[in-house]
């Protein structure tokens with residue numbers, strides 16, 4: 102069976118990629134330091150416990166499993182933390198990715214699929230955002246990923262390591278079989294945070310910013326189901342195997358929802374009131390991030406299947422209820438939407 106090394110395979114998106122790879126007849130090998138991921142999510146193939154910075158262990162793992170490709174999900178990914186602690190972001194994401202490229206250079210593996218992000222565009226001048234838009238990240242997280250893309254292009258030109266950067270917008274939803282989902286100790290993403298709040302695991306839910314230049318004043322994002330992202334990784338790996346030179350593609354739906362629209366969908370789908378407190382904007386948060394996914398559609402055949410908020414929130418709610426049985430009812434906050 103062909104093998105692919107999945108860096109960060111114990112995390113939210115990486116574990117979904119592992120499940121999708123196995124279903125496609127490819128053996129995923131998770132390489133993860135378990136700093137943020139969950140060992141219990143590694144269900145679809147072996148786990149090698151290791152850090153991105155351990156170049157020797159990385160290249161040994163690639164050789165040991167005779168891997169045809171590396172999928173690189175492992176990163177720190179909180180915009181807010183990257184503003185207060187940029188050193189960790191540059192060390193883990195930039196030096197870590199340099200280590201991955203060096204490990205690949207020491208082996209015969211020449212295909213890399215990389216988790217990039219819409220954060221590389223910063224405050225976009227044009228929405229929807231296509232791949233040619235200016236890249237002016239406004240936080241260290243986005244800058245760390247943009248530097249990685251530059252490194253990957255240079256390694257392609259100089260050493261023939263071809264790579265595809267998939268610039269996700271907001272990954273959401275959970276496995277439809279309820280096996281894996283989105284859960285972090287310090288959760289910052291809107292949907293899991295809201296659902297954990299409804300289940301009594303988080304004390305308050307804050308809307309970060311109600312004065313954005315958007316119709317209802319809250320930030321607008323493009324939400325893309327994790328299962329659709331996982332499928333796109335398989336398409337990217339296949340393209341590289343067929344000799345594709347590499348490139349970068351936006352993965353989003355091309356439709357945006359405001360925070361208030363998402364919260365009201367959560368109320369509709371869970372059948373519960375979603376009390377929320379309005380707070381200030383988070384540093385480094387742009388007003389609107391919506392993808393123009395036409396290039397991904399034409400080159401990768403990217404066609405999201407699970408595009409409705411019902412699919413997205415419904416799958417996440419089903420998984421959270423199973424993984425986190427109701428603890429207590431949410432506290433009543435200052436402002437109820």
Ligand SMILES: NC(=O)c1ccc[n+]([C@@H]2O[C@H](COP(=O)([O-])OP(=O)(O)OC[C@H]3O[C@@H](n4cnc5c(N)ncnc54)[C@H](O)[C@@H]3O)[C@@H](O)[C@H]2O)c1
Nearest residue numbers: 109111112113114134136137138152153175176178216272
């Ligand atoms: N979640 C989103 O909405 C989103 C959006 C855009 C881009 N991305 C990118 O997608 C990727 C995956 O995101 P996620 O939401 O699944 O994150 P996650 O935190 O759930 O998973 C990341 C995994 O990488 C591992 N990891 C981190 N640093 C490591 C290191 N130095 N060595 C080994 N393992 C390490 C963690 O333990 C974890 O299992 C990240 O690169 C992130 O930047 C995510």
